[in-house]
Amino acid sequence: MTAVPSLRFPAGTRDAPAPPLRAASTFRALGTACRVVVESPSSGPDPGAAVAAVRDLVAEAQRRLTRFAPDSDLMLLNRAREETVVVHPLVLDALGAAQAATARTEGLLDPTVLPALVAEGYAESRRDARPAGLLAALRDAPTRRPAAPAHDGRWRSVRLGRRERTVTRPVGVQLDVGATAKGWLADRAAALLHPFARWAVDLGGDLRVGGPGARTRPFAVDVAGPLGGPVGRVLLSGGAIATSGIDRRIWRRPDGRPAHHLIDPSSGRSAWTGLLTVTALAPTAEEAEILAGATLLRGPAAVDALAPRGGLAVDEHGVVLRHATDRAGAWRWSA
Amino acid sequence: MHRVTPDPPAPERDAAPPGDAGERARLARALQRRRFRRRAAIATAGSTAATFLVVLVLLGARVASGDDPRLGTVASGAATSTTTSDGSDATSGATTGSEDDGDASSATADGDGSWDDGTSSGDAGSAAASAGDAASSSPDLTTRSS
Numbered sequence: 168m169t170a171v172p173s174l175r176f177p178a179g180t181r182d183a184p185a186p187p188l189r190a191a192s193t194f195r196a197l198g199t200a201c202r203v204v205v206e207s208p209s210s211g212p213d214p215g216a217a218v219a220a221v222r223d224l225v226a227e228a229q230r231r232l233t234r235f236a237p238d239s240d241l242m243l244l245n246r247a248r249e250e251t252v253v254v255h256p257l258v259l260d261a262l263g264a265a266q267a268a269t270a271r272t273e274g275l276l277d278p279t280v281l282p283a284l285v286a287e288g289y290a291e292s293r294r295d296a297r298p299a300g301l302l303a304a305l306r307d308a309p310t311r312r313p314a315a316p317a318h319d320g321r322w323r324s325v326r327l328g329r330r331e332r333t334v335t336r337p338v339g340v341q342l343d344v345g346a347t348a349k350g351w352l353a354d355r356a357a358a359l360l361h362p363f364a365r366w367a368v369d370l371g372g373d374l375r376v377g378g379p380g381a382r383t384r385p386f387a388v389d390v391a392g393p394l395g396g397p398v399g400r401v402l403l404s405g406g407a408i409a410t411s412g413i414d415r416r417i418w419r420r421p422d423g424r425p426a427h428h429l430i431d432p433s434s435g436r437s438a439w440t441g442l443l444t445v446t447a448l449a450p451t452a453e454e455a456e457i458l459a460g461a462t463l464l465r466g467p468a469a470v471d472a473l474a475p476r477g478g479l480a481v482d483e484h485g486v487v488l489r490h491a492t493d494r495a496g497a498w499r500w501s502a
Numbered sequence: 503m504h505r506v507t508p509d510p511p512a513p514e515r516d517a518a519p520p521g522d523a524g525e526r527a528r529l530a531r532a533l534q535r536r537r538f539r540r541r542a543a544i545a546t547a548g549s550t551a552a553t554f555l556v557v558l559v560l561l562g563a564r565v566a567s568g569d570d571p572r573l574g575t576v577a578s579g580a581a582t583s584t585t586t587s588d589g590s591d592a593t594s595g596a597t598t599g600s601e602d603d604g605d606a607s608s609a610t611a612d613g614d615g616s617w618d619d620g621t622s623s624g625d626a627g628s629a630a631a632s633a634g635d636a637a638s639s640s641p642d643l644t645t646r647s648s
Contacts, residue, residue, distance in 0.1 A: 198648075199648040200648075202643065204642075349648070367642070367643060369643050369644075369645075371646075371648035372644065372645045372646040372647060372648045373645070373648075374643055374645055386642040386643055387640075387641045387642045387643075388641055388642065388643045388644065388645055389641035389643075389644045389645070390644075390645055390646075391644050391645065391646035391647075393647075397641070397644070400641060401645075408645045409645060410645045410646050410647050410648075411647055412646070412647025413647070414647055415646070415647050415648060416647075416648075444646075444647050446645055
């Protein structure tokens with residue numbers, strides 16, 4: 168029988184078990200909405216301190232990695248005139264995650280596409296910008312085709328020195344970790360929460376959950392569809408889920424052409440592949456984010472890549488392509 | 503619920519014969535009425551117990567199926583709260599600055615009205631959580647593109 172940790176007894180009841188501790192926080196960071204939930208037995212560690220630690224971590228990562236602040240570590244690196252630059256460990260770690268994602272996707276999730284992203288119209292934050300109409304954008308978008316790696320393979324020119332904490336790249340190469348930062352950071356936050364009974368970290372829709380309590384009382388996670396409303400619900404008792412899509416950060420360029428933030432490295436323009444959103448499950452948020460982003464860039468023919476761990480994709484016809492395999496037993500679709 | 507108490511026997515006073523035989527007949531009828539009432543009481547209690555068991559089995563099946571009893575709405579705004587074992591509540595902290603402007607603002611403990619925030623005492627927190635458990639349409643979290 169599932170325990171109900173919030174059960175409380177009237178004051179004065181003898182032998183009543185002490186209620187659990189719970190802390191939660193919702194806040195804006197990384198240009199999106201974030202949430203942390205931590206539960207602990209009454210005799211366990213303080214969940215409030217853990218939530219505060221996660222928020223501090225997210226704040227520091229944002230401060231160092233944002234491309235919208237000229238004095239962030241990332242932008243100082245991008246402006247540096249030296250080929251080799253010593254960086255903060257957190258920056259090095261984030262770049263390492265981005266580089267690993269690039270290698271795993273053979274250049275599809277490319278951290279060097281920042282100039283192309285800016286040229287497409289994403290030079291300023293779009294946190295408060297209203298998205299362009301998705302259906303109209305689809306009508307005016309170019310021919311659909313799968314994205315592909317950049318022909319020049321410039322991402323291979325970036326080298327990280329783990330011991331020296333250095334980044335070496337040709338001067339002028341601009342780096343951005345936007346494609347992988349939230350998943351990477353959710354995993355970093357998760358490392359702070361392992362002692363707790365039940366916890367969840369949600370960084371703009373990239374989620375990681377865990378704790379023995381989540382196995383008996385899983386988190387109900389809705390998968391938001393591209394046109395409003397959920398397209399599925401997952402009961403997640405461990406691991407991660409992430410969604411990538413073109414429905415939110417989408418705009419019209421001055422010439423009227425629609426654009427969004429997922430860049431096809433081979434063309435340097437927004438990728439129109441026929442998929443609108445992709446949701447992937449994986450043991451870590453970093454893996455889930457990579458899988459979701461790469462699947463979306465590869466298009467409908469690549470949706471089967473979700474099968475080993477589960478996930479779903481929504482195409483331009485509104486068709487939900489679902490893979491519900493759950494070999495690890497960490498999640499299941501809710502009816 | 504269907505009626506389980508039977509109608510009483512047909513009127514009998516006027517039909518009672520005189521003398522001892524009549525007295526015995528009245529006693530027999532009184533005994534019969536008591537038997538009717540006892541059977542009706544037993545039937546009512548049994549029906550109530552059966553209904554309770556059915557509800558219990560259905561609830562048990564739902565929990566066993568893994569449905570998450572925790573429910574609520576995805577919150578907006580900024581807040582941090584902590585519910586403690588002694589019923590006290592609320593640890594608030596400063597929000598992080600946004601990705602864009604780096605501004606920071608203080609958060610309140612009752613600002614977002616989410617399923618586990620906004621409590622002012624342990625009992626209130628319990629009530630909120632219990633209310634959340636009762637509804638099954640709201641998710642704990644939402645994954646979306648961002």
